[in-house]
Amino acid sequence: xxxLTLAGGFSDPAQQSAQAFRAVMSALxxxxxxxxxxxxxxxxxxxxxxxxxxxxxxxxxxxxxxxxSLDLPSLRQWIGFHAGAPIVGADECSFAIGPxxxxxxxxxxxxxxxxxxxxxxxxxxxTPLLEARGATLRGPGIRDTAxxxxxxxxxFQQNARVFPLGLDFIFTCxxxxxxxxxxxxxx
Amino acid sequence: MYVAVKxxxxxxxxxxxxxxxxxxxxxxxTELSTxxxxxxxxxxxxxxxxxxxxxxxxxxxxxxxxxxxDLIEAVFLIRAYRTTLPRFGHARPVDTAAMRCxxxxxxxxKDLPGGQVLGPTFDYTHRLLDFxxxxxxxxxxxxxxxxxxxxxxxxxxxxxxEGLIEExxxxxxxxxxxxxxxxxxxxxxxxxxxxxxxxDEGFTLALAYSTQRGYARNHAFVGELRxxxxxxxMDIPELGFAIEIxxxxxxxxxxxxxxxxxxxxxxxxxxxxxLVFGQSERKAISMALVDRALRWEELGEDFTGAPxxxxxxxxxxxxxxxATGFLEHIKLPHYVDFQSELELVRKLRxxxxxxxxxxxxxxxx
Amino acid sequence: MxxxxxxxYLDEQTKRMIRRAILKALAIPGYxxxxxxxxxxxxxxxxxxxxxxxxxxxxPDDRLKVIDQGADDTTNxxxxxxxxxxxAGVEVVTSTSEASIIQTRHRIPEExxxxxxxxxYQVPIPEPLRFLEPRESxxxxxxxxxxxxxxxxxxxxxxxxxxxxxxAYAYPVKVEGRYVxxxxxxxxxxxxxxxxxxIQLFGAGREQRIYALPPWTRVVSLDFEDHPFDPSKAxxxxxxxxxxxxxxxxxITDDQGGRMFVCSDTDYCETRRANGHRGExxxxxx
Numbered sequence: 001x002x003x004l005t006l007a008g009g010f011s012d013p014a015q016q017s018a019q020a021f022r023a024v025m026s027a028l029x030x031x032x033x034x035x036x037x038x039x040x041x042x043x044x045x046x047x048x049x050x051x052x053x054x055x056x057x058x059x060x061x062x063x064x065x066x067x068x069s070l071d072l073p074s075l076r077q078w079i080g081f082h083a084g085a086p087i088v089g090a091d092e093c094s095f096a097i098g099p100x101x102x103x104x105x106x107x108x109x110x111x112x113x114x115x116x117x118x119x120x121x122x123x124x125x126x127t128p129l130l131e132a133r134g135a136t137l138r139g140p141g142i143r144d145t146a147x148x149x150x151x152x153x154x155x156f157q158q159n160a161r162v163f164p165l166g167l168d169f170i171f172t173c174x175x176x177x178x179x180x181x182x183x184x185x186x187x
Numbered sequence: 188m189y190v191a192v193k194x195x196x197x198x199x200x201x202x203x204x205x206x207x208x209x210x211x212x213x214x215x216x217t218e219l220s221t222x223x224x225x226x227x228x229x230x231x232x233x234x235x236x237x238x239x240x241x242x243x244x245x246x247x248x249x250x251x252x253x254x255x256x257d258l259i260e261a262v263f264l265i266r267a268y269r270t271t272l273p274r275f276g277h278a279r280p281v282d283t284a285a286m287r288c289x290x291x292x293x294x295x296x297k298d299l300p301g302g303q304v305l306g307p308t309f310d311y312t313h314r315l316l317d318f319x320x321x322x323x324x325x326x327x328x329x330x331x332x333x334x335x336x337x338x339x340x341x342x343x344x345x346x347x348x349e350g351l352i353e354e355x356x357x358x359x360x361x362x363x364x365x366x367x368x369x370x371x372x373x374x375x376x377x378x379x380x381x382x383x384x385x386x387d388e389g390f391t392l393a394l395a396y397s398t399q400r401g402y403a404r405n406h407a408f409v410g411e412l413r414x415x416x417x418x419x420x421m422d423i424p425e426l427g428f429a430i431e432i433x434x435x436x437x438x439x440x441x442x443x444x445x446x447x448x449x450x451x452x453x454x455x456x457x458x459x460x461x462l463v464f465g466q467s468e469r470k471a472i473s474m475a476l477v478d479r480a481l482r483w484e485e486l487g488e489d490f491t492g493a494p495x496x497x498x499x500x501x502x503x504x505x506x507x508x509x510a511t512g513f514l515e516h517i518k519l520p521h522y523v524d525f526q527s528e529l530e531l532v533r534k535l536r537x538x539x540x541x542x543x544x545x546x547x548x549x550x551x552x
Numbered sequence: 553m554x555x556x557x558x559x560x561y562l563d564e565q566t567k568r569m570i571r572r573a574i575l576k577a578l579a580i581p582g583y584x585x586x587x588x589x590x591x592x593x594x595x596x597x598x599x600x601x602x603x604x605x606x607x608x609x610x611x612p613d614d615r616l617k618v619i620d621q622g623a624d625d626t627t628n629x630x631x632x633x634x635x636x637x638x639x640a641g642v643e644v645v646t647s648t649s650e651a652s653i654i655q656t657r658h659r660i661p662e663e664x665x666x667x668x669x670x671x672x673y674q675v676p677i678p679e680p681l682r683f684l685e686p687r688e689s690x691x692x693x694x695x696x697x698x699x700x701x702x703x704x705x706x707x708x709x710x711x712x713x714x715x716x717x718x719x720a721y722a723y724p725v726k727v728e729g730r731y732v733x734x735x736x737x738x739x740x741x742x743x744x745x746x747x748x749x750x751i752q753l754f755g756a757g758r759e760q761r762i763y764a765l766p767p768w769t770r771v772v773s774l775d776f777e778d779h780p781f782d783p784s785k786a787x788x789x790x791x792x793x794x795x796x797x798x799x800x801x802x803x804i805t806d807d808q809g810g811r812m813f814v815c816s817d818t819d820y821c822e823t824r825r826a827n828g829h830r831g832e833x834x835x836x837x838x
Binding site for chain 3: 014015018022029056058115139141142163164182
């Protein structure tokens with residue numbers, strides 16, 4: 001195990017993960033809002049924000065899927081050491097991480113079932129651009145409308161149509177993140 | 188003049204101080220040590236360990252002392268402590284066939300390999316108050332030292348050789364964990380057993396008793412009841428083998444139940460199973476009867492509507508910590524909901540023409 | 553703050569499990585997410601769900617307010633506040649506007665909450681259909697199939713018998729046109745406040761459920777066209793602060809049938825009095 005694996009975790013897990021969770025919760029409860037997070041330094045090419053989300057939410061109980069460009073020994077080891085999360089295929093994961101093109105097609109991921117719609121995957125979308133401009137959003141967490149830069153529109157519209165089933169998305173870019181739950185209508 | 192109720196904090200502190208004083212009782216009487224509780228109130232200690240799901244006689248004794256002998260309160264203390272403990276791993280399934288039995292009886296065979304061993308039981312005591320205990324409490328010495336406890340074969344094994352009792356093959360599937368995952372229906376047998384072993388003894392007893400009286404009667408015989416110590420072993424991946432990490436005393440009860448066969452199963456004896464921490468006979472037998480009653484579906488029997496057959500009813504109400512918490516929470520203030528009910532009832536009465544008495548009406552205006 | 557336990561009492565893995573449940577709950581507003589509730593050092597039914605949600609949500613920078621029946625000084629509110637003072641070392645406050653997290657039992661504060669605030673409800677029975685159907689396996693199917701006819705029949709029977717819907721608290725709501733949800737035993741007077749700027753989280757410890765409402769989620773109290781929902785309360789002003797718009801406790805003042813009505817929200821009442829508002833029985837009323 002090299003230094004890169006051992007480094008880059010939270011120095012104070014209880015407090016840093018509490019702060020990071022609040023940022024993630026705030027973003028998910030208010031689609032379109034962009035939050036900054038800090039505390040993790042994952043190996044490249046994983047963004048700092050994705051690293052923070054991983055450390056905050058993942059552990060041995062949450063299987064993780066890495067898309068091909070992220071499925072590197074250095075990342076596998078880092079996730080294994082700091083979160084203890086098993087790395088699995090797309091159809092089994094609770095969390096998936098990767099750039100948008102590599103996450104497609106989305107029907108590979110667990111969407112939940114009608115009695116337990118919560119048993120669905122959360123996708124961490126690594127994105128080069130994240131700003132509160134672009135597609136118009138409506139739904140819970142949004143008073144009137146909000147805007148967010150999205151990699152496309154149709155996939156999210158389709159995702160919202162199967163509500164209460166569906167996937168939830170967290171977009172990560174550098175040290176910032178935003179979220180789009182299945183309840184959001186993209187117009 | 189009305190003054191808003193204040194000082195909740197001081198009231199709580201005072202209540203705690205008073206409680207501590209009451210717990211101690213008359214300071215002229217020697218204080219009870221936890222060792223005395225552990226040694227002399229061992230069956231209370233066993234119950235607290237069983238329902239608290241934590242095998243630690245010293246902590247259970249402390250909990251009983253702190254709870255002033257209220258065993259459900261003591262179980263609660265143990266449970267709350269237990270959840271804070273880190274989990275290092277899982278033990279291997281204990282081997283009750285290797286149990287060093289200090290008590291082992293069978294109601295189905297007069298004699299059998301290993302023999303009937305009565306052990307330390309109340310069974311044939313005459314329930315006469317022993318005033319000598321009040322005087323000095325010194326127990327008479329045993330006339331002869333007990334034989335060293337030995338492993339003896341399981342009674343159901345004898346029936347199994349003839350194919351008279353259903354197979355219970357070992358199953359390597361990891362059981363679900365009630366303490367780490369939310370309870371979900373339908374519940375598998377391992378989950379039901381896990382819930383029953385920590386279930387309230389009184390609740391389990393009453394359900395078991397109801398099956399004997401005809402609410403899902405299942406004709407149980409105590410095939411075997413055994414009490415003794417078993418080794419707890421844990422696999423150590425770094426070593427590549429299991430090592431013994433300790434020993435626990437368990438009570439195991441296997442019932443043999445008459446079964447005429449069903450659409451899916453041939454006529455044969457069926458099993459009910461009880462396994463409980465410590466010497467906890469009443470609980471282990473009750474557990475076995477309730478386990479058997481809950482197995483109606485897998486054995487292709489009819490659901491008669493009996494409470495002991497109703498998995499959801501049994502599992503959702505068996506935990507005395509959940510039950511007592513929710514029951515006792517009605518002591519908490521409910522001013523707000525009560526007020527909204529008051530207003531509703533007044534309104535309905537007004538409209539029904541009943542109305543309050545004149546002075547109440549006036550005061551309420 | 554005590555060093556014997558982890559920050560906010562729960563271990564990190566338990567917090568992660570609760571946090572994941574909270575996020576799913578926010579993503580599916582009104583749906584009850586099962587979670588492996590832990591045994592807490594206070595009894596089930598006394599706020600263990602709310603306490604676990606608060607513990608998983610707290611940061612060291614928070615200002616925590618705890619109310620029971622709207623009041624900061626009721627004994628169980630005092631007890632829960634002390635628990636977090638001891639285990640999380642957070643600042644505790646009684647002012648609604650200064651709090652960043654408010655844990656509540658049975659009330660929504662009178663003062664509107666802002667978008668930087670979180671309201672955590674203690675929930676005894678999270679299932680709105682439970683009193684109509686005791687089996688979890690059945691009610692879960694009813695939610696899955698959006699089969700809420702039984703609830704409407706019950707409410708309509710009330711109207712047939714009493715001329716009104718005879719539910720005064722824990723009045724069921726429909727969330728975003730999908731899930732019927734129990735708002736916890738708040739008086740129906742509080743229901744309209746649920747469309748708010750703050751995040752609302754609901755924790756039911758004994759029943760092992762978490763559910764949530766993101767800000768501005770549509771929350772509609774169930775009713776009928778010819779019997780619209782009526783959130784009204786008794787027509788009295790607060791005897792201490794004179795508020796006309798606040799929910800009131802009825803207090804018996806003597807054994808001659810005397811009574812008075814005072815705000816159940818103690819912070820609201822005190823703030824109003826500090827700002828010079830006086831009710832007819834206030835000590836220094838003119």
